[in-house]
Amino acid sequence: MKISSLLEREYGHYAIYYDAGDVAGLSPFLSLKLCAEMAGLGTRALAGGVILNRDHGLLSFACTITSMPLRADGPLKEPVCPDEVCVKLWDEKESTPCLAACPKCLSGELTEGKIRWMEYRRHLCVPQANWISAFQHNLNRILEEKHVERRRQMIYGSLFGAVVKNLSSRDSRTVLRVSQTLPCMCKEKSVEA
Amino acid sequence: MSSEVSPKLYKMIRDKVLKHSLAVQRYDGQRYRPRPLTDKEIAERLDITETQAKEIRCIAEIDLMPPDVWETAEEYKEERRRSGEA
Numbered sequence: 001m002k003i004s005s006l007l008e009r010e011y012g013h014y015a016i017y018y019d020a021g022d023v024a025g026l027s028p029f030l031s032l033k034l035c036a037e038m039a040g041l042g043t044r045a046l047a048g049g050v051i052l053n054r055d056h057g058l059l060s061f062a063c064t065i066t067s068m069p070l071r072a073d074g075p076l077k078e079p080v081c082p083d084e085v086c087v088k089l090w091d092e093k094e095s096t097p098c099l100a101a102c103p104k105c106l107s108g109e110l111t112e113g114k115i116r117w118m119e120y121r122r123h124l125c126v127p128q129a130n131w132i133s134a135f136q137h138n139l140n141r142i143l144e145e146k147h148v149e150r151r152r153q154m155i156y157g158s159l160f161g162a163v164v165k166n167l168s169s170r171d172s173r174t175v176l177r178v179s180q181t182l183p184c185m186c187k188e189k190s191v192e193a
Numbered sequence: 194m195s196s197e198v199s200p201k202l203y204k205m206i207r208d209k210v211l212k213h214s215l216a217v218q219r220y221d222g223q224r225y226r227p228r229p230l231t232d233k234e235i236a237e238r239l240d241i242t243e244t245q246a247k248e249i250r251c252i253a254e255i256d257l258m259p260p261d262v263w264e265t266a267e268e269y270k271e272e273r274r275r276s277g278e279a
Contacts, residue, residue: 024232024247024250024251025247025250025251025254026215026254027214027215027231027232027250044220048218049218049220049225079222114222115220115222116221116222117219117220117221117222118219118220118222119217119218119219119220120217120218120219120220121216121217122215122216122217122218123211123216123217123254123257123258124258124262126254126258133254133255133258136255137255137258159264
């Protein structure tokens with residue numbers, strides 16, 4: 001937002017901040033991962049194709065669309081993922097920390113220190129991180145319940161309570177709880193519990 | 194169910210719609226193959242309207258998740274958090 005404002009105020013070019021909103025369902029208007037990759041901020045990782053930066057690991061990206069003419073850096077020539085540690089682990093155990101953390105959502109293979117293939121099953125990953133779909137899914141289950149007392153228990157119960165709470169709060173604890181693959185992708189463990 | 198999509202149509206093609214969408218992404222180290230399709234491209238391939246493709250995709254993205262997946266995820270994350278891994 002500040003960059004957009006700076007570009008318009010100081011340089012006289014149109015600029016608009018893009019906050020990665022979804023066009024419908026889980027599909028974004030514009031892929032920030034693709035933008036980051038094309039800008040040379042990192043490369044695709046074995047962990048679901050997220051962009052890993054060579055110095056900082058996993059990053060959150062924001063985007064500004066502008067009419068200002070800019071020269072693109074272009075994609076990095078050498079992949080950031082896999083890290084040397086992961087290559088060593090793969091050679092020993094044929095697994096990596098990300099594959100071990102998310103076996104339902106991820107599968108893949110390394111060959112000669114590089115990603116040979118990776119499959120990311122997003123619809124199975126979403127429940128780990130997205131509570132909006134959890135709300136919709138559980139609301140439907142509650143509405144389907146014919147027994148009044150059981151329905152009341154479902155509404156007041158711990159799961160639906162957690163779902164609603166997670167919809168309304170974004171504190172650091174929530175971020176940690178939705179980011180179970182974070183440690184293996186952080187170069188510096190700067191996140192505090 | 195959206196008025197744009199009949200239950201019959203939804204059940205018939207929801208798996209195909211998800212298969213062509215971003216639901217499953219396969220990367221070969223250089224690019225995504227096959228390339229996930231947009232709603233418009235899915236509609237053209239399955240001979241439905243773009244709105245129908247979008248609605249079916251949105252519904253199926255949630256509908257086809259296993260019912261106990263949130264409980265399992267929540268327990269797993271809580272365990273990880275307690276053990277200090279996250």
